[in-house]
Amino acid sequence: MSFYLSTIAVYFCVDLLAAWALNMQFGWAGIPNFAFILTQAAGAYMYAVVALGPSGGLTAFQHYILGASLPFPLPLLVAAGAGGVVALALGLITLRPLRRDYQAAVFLLFAVIASDVVSADVGLFNGSNGLAAVPQPFSSLQTTLGLGGYQWLYAGFTAVICLGGLSLVRGLGGSGWQRALRAARDDEAGARALGVNPAVLRLQVFFIGGMLAGLSGGLLVGFISAWSPGAWEYSETFAILTGIILGGVSNNWGVFVGTFLVQIAFQELTALFLPQIGYPGLSDALVWVVIGVLWLLVIYFRPRGILPERRTRMSTLQPSTSPEMSDAD
Amino acid sequence: MPTETSNLSATQMPSAPVLAASDICVRYGGVEAVAGASLTIPTPQVVGLIGPNGAGKSSLLAAIGGQSRAASGRVTFDGEDVTQLPPHQRARRGILRTFQTASVFDGLTVFENLLVAGLGDQGSRLRGALLRTPALHARERATAARAARVLEEFEISHIADHYGRELSGGQRRLVEIARCLMRSPKLLLLDEPMVGVAPHLVERIGEHCRAICERSVAILIVEHSMEVIGSICDRVVVMASGEVIDDGSFASVMKGESVREAYLA
Ligand SMILES: Nc1ncnc2c1ncn2[C@@H]1O[C@H](COP(=O)(O)OP(=O)(O)OP(=O)(O)O)[C@@H](O)[C@H]1O
Ligand SMILES: [Mg+2]
Numbered sequence: 001m002s003f004y005l006s007t008i009a010v011y012f013c014v015d016l017l018a019a020w021a022l023n024m025q026f027g028w029a030g031i032p033n034f035a036f037i038l039t040q041a042a043g044a045y046m047y048a049v050v051a052l053g054p055s056g057g058l059t060a061f062q063h064y065i066l067g068a069s070l071p072f073p074l075p076l077l078v079a080a081g082a083g084g085v086v087a088l089a090l091g092l093i094t095l096r097p098l099r100r101d102y103q104a105a106v107f108l109l110f111a112v113i114a115s116d117v118v119s120a121d122v123g124l125f126n127g128s129n130g131l132a133a134v135p136q137p138f139s140s141l142q143t144t145l146g147l148g149g150y151q152w153l154y155a156g157f158t159a160v161i162c163l164g165g166l167s168l169v170r171g172l173g174g175s176g177w178q179r180a181l182r183a184a185r186d187d188e189a190g191a192r193a194l195g196v197n198p199a200v201l202r203l204q205v206f207f208i209g210g211m212l213a214g215l216s217g218g219l220l221v222g223f224i225s226a227w228s229p230g231a232w233e234y235s236e237t238f239a240i241l242t243g244i245i246l247g248g249v250s251n252n253w254g255v256f257v258g259t260f261l262v263q264i265a266f267q268e269l270t271a272l273f274l275p276q277i278g279y280p281g282l283s284d285a286l287v288w289v290v291i292g293v294l295w296l297l298v299i300y301f302r303p304r305g306i307l308p309e310r311r312t313r314m315s316t317l318q319p320s321t322s323p324e325m326s327d328a329d
Numbered sequence: 330m331p332t333e334t335s336n337l338s339a340t341q342m343p344s345a346p347v348l349a350a351s352d353i354c355v356r357y358g359g360v361e362a363v364a365g366a367s368l369t370i371p372t373p374q375v376v377g378l379i380g381p382n383g384a385g386k387s388s389l390l391a392a393i394g395g396q397s398r399a400a401s402g403r404v405t406f407d408g409e410d411v412t413q414l415p416p417h418q419r420a421r422r423g424i425l426r427t428f429q430t431a432s433v434f435d436g437l438t439v440f441e442n443l444l445v446a447g448l449g450d451q452g453s454r455l456r457g458a459l460l461r462t463p464a465l466h467a468r469e470r471a472t473a474a475r476a477a478r479v480l481e482e483f484e485i486s487h488i489a490d491h492y493g494r495e496l497s498g499g500q501r502r503l504v505e506i507a508r509c510l511m512r513s514p515k516l517l518l519l520d521e522p523m524v525g526v527a528p529h530l531v532e533r534i535g536e537h538c539r540a541i542c543e544r545s546v547a548i549l550i551v552e553h554s555m556e557v558i559g560s561i562c563d564r565v566v567v568m569a570s571g572e573v574i575d576d577g578s579f580a581s582v583m584k585g586e587s588v589r590e591a592y593l594a
Contacts (some may be wrong), residue, residue, distance in 0.1 A: 054429045059540065150496075171458070171459070171461070172458050172459070174503075175453075175457070175458030175461075176444065176445075176448040176452040176453040176454075176457065176458065176469065177454060177455050177457065177458035178443060178458065179437065179441055179445050179448075179453065180453035182434065182436055182437055182443055183434045183437060183442075183445045185436070186434040186435050186436050186437065186493070187432045187434055187435075189396060189416075189428070189432065190428065190432030190433070190434065191425050191434070191445070192396075192415070192416040192420070193394060193396070193416055193417075193420055193425065193428075193432070194417075194420055194425070194445060194446045194512060195417050195418075195420035195421045195446075195450055195454065195512060196417055196448060196450075196511075197415075197417045197450075201453075201455075203456045208455075222533060233578065261438070296354050309436075311490060311492070312438060312440075312441055313436060313438075313440075313490050314438070314440040314473075314477070314489040314490055317440065317444070317473045318467075318473050318474065
């Protein structure tokens with residue numbers, strides 16, 4: 001059980017990091033980034049190939065590009081960078097010339113195409129079989145701490161990174177930059193008429209969100225040691241998005257609650273505690289049905305989510321009145 | 330900056346006009362909305378832009394503000410050719426505007442709406458958001474204080490914490506104008522700011538226009554009500570079918586034939 005809980009804890013932190021990242025792009029900037037999972041996948045793959053060592057070496061059964069064995073924190077940095085770069089590339093292609101409703105479709109297409117390409121091109125990341133035997137960081141500790149202890153250590157490490165992500169998100173949250181981004185989301189022409197340049201802001205939020213997503217992918221693959229196209233189907237983006245919408249768009253704690261409900265309570269715990277019904281895979285499919293229904297229910301009955309976005313009151317922004325007393329709503 | 334202090338007497342100095350738009354054409358597909366219109370605003374004054382529906386008033390404003398790229402013609406602002414500049418660059422130089430359909434950021438509070446405009450480009454940079462330097466903090470405080478003052482001036486402090494989506498039509502107009510002021514405009518373009526506004530607010534918006542102009546801000550205002558135009562404008566420009574057909578004082582324009590013809594045509 002402890003083994004299982006530590007696994008869940010790692011998953012939750014990874015999902016949360018990704019959800020906060022996607023919320024920046026979707027909640028703050030209003031960009032329907034349905035290709036979000038690509039940036040997480042980029043981080044995971046890049047982490048794997050710079051940790052696995054040369055292709056054809058010890059793991060001769062799989063083929064991949066690059067192939068290095070960088071010492072531990074470095075693969076994580078590579079993962080973050082990869083996520084950022086992929087997000088930036090996506091943003092450069094989709095963000096500027098397209099209307100928002102077409103954007104959503106283009107993002108979705110990218111997610112599907114990328115999955116097909118990676119599955120088909122065996123030389124890239126070992127095709128549809130994916131990469132396995134990715135070394136876990138400081139795996140020698142597994143002998144001293146025991147596997148259970150090591151898992152909790154990893155969970156703790158992931159939680160620390162997650163907290164770092166939270167402080168970044170919170171710091172950006174009240175900034176003029178974020179306000180300009182939200183303004184451009186609400187009325188692009190109006191924002192531009194006030195001197196805001198939405199194109200630049202959106203590329204920036206893509207890059208930052210992509211870095212966090214890449215980091216989350218790296219953390220995940222460092223834990224589970226394997227990564228394949230099955231792990232990043234485009235539908236995963238919808239799961240993250242459902243958590244955000246259910247919990248509360250643009251509310252960090254709302255995203256926390258929603259992510260827990262969707263990713264952990266529905267996906268993991270149901271898989272554990274509900275008996276397998278019908279043919280194999282049916283209960284998994286049913287979870288997706290539940291997620292779809294949830295989405296509809298939220299939109300109908302609680303469109304701003306369980307914890308709606310918090311109103312920024314003038315008194316919190318003004319020097320004259322005390323800045324501590326705030327948000328007594 | 331250079332034009333700011335030297336000529337307080339408002340006599341015609343050889344300094345560059347605030348705005349000179351010449352031979353502007355704006356086309357939407359096959360429709361020629363503005364067909365070679367010219368308009369100069371030499372010094373800060375309130376200029377009314379009138380004309381029947383579809384005359385091209387909004388399109389001319391868009392060509393000046395940068396929302397529509399002029400197919401031909403030149404827009405010079407404060408001595409600088411801004412014809413090729415995108416709208417946000419023009420705003421940074423001091424051309425601010427409101428829209429025929431009021432633009433308010435619905436997901437931001439009224440106070441935040443003002444801050445977006447007030448912090449400017451420096452205050453909304455990512456680097457600033459990441460580093461949070463003391464200089465930026467000071468700037469944010471100053472902007473917040475300024476926003477509070479502008480809200481007071483417009484007598485809308487009580488809705489500071491309302492979301493844009495919670496405002497009435499008249500409040501939206503006031504917020505939109507107040508927001509422009511946060512950026513210290515040199516030229517303010519107002520597209521029918523009184524539409525959908527309760528009568529007592531119409532009067533107040535008119536007073537605000539006069540007060541803003543007193544602070545050396547040129548105003549170009551599109552308005553259908555002759556009463557409003559007559560009471561606040563120093564000068565009136567008449568458009569019809571994409572062209573400027575008359576330009577002068579309110580009295581002289583009213584006496585002329587062109588207005589009657591334009592509205593009857
Ligand atoms: N985005 C657009 N696409 C196509 N045609 C347009 C567009 N905007 C305006 N037009 C056309 O251009 C002409 C001028 O429109 P414009 O809005 O500038 O007139 P206006 O003087 O502001 O009218 P109103 O008093 O009704 O606001 C009209 O014939 C209009 O139909
Ligand atoms: Mg118009």
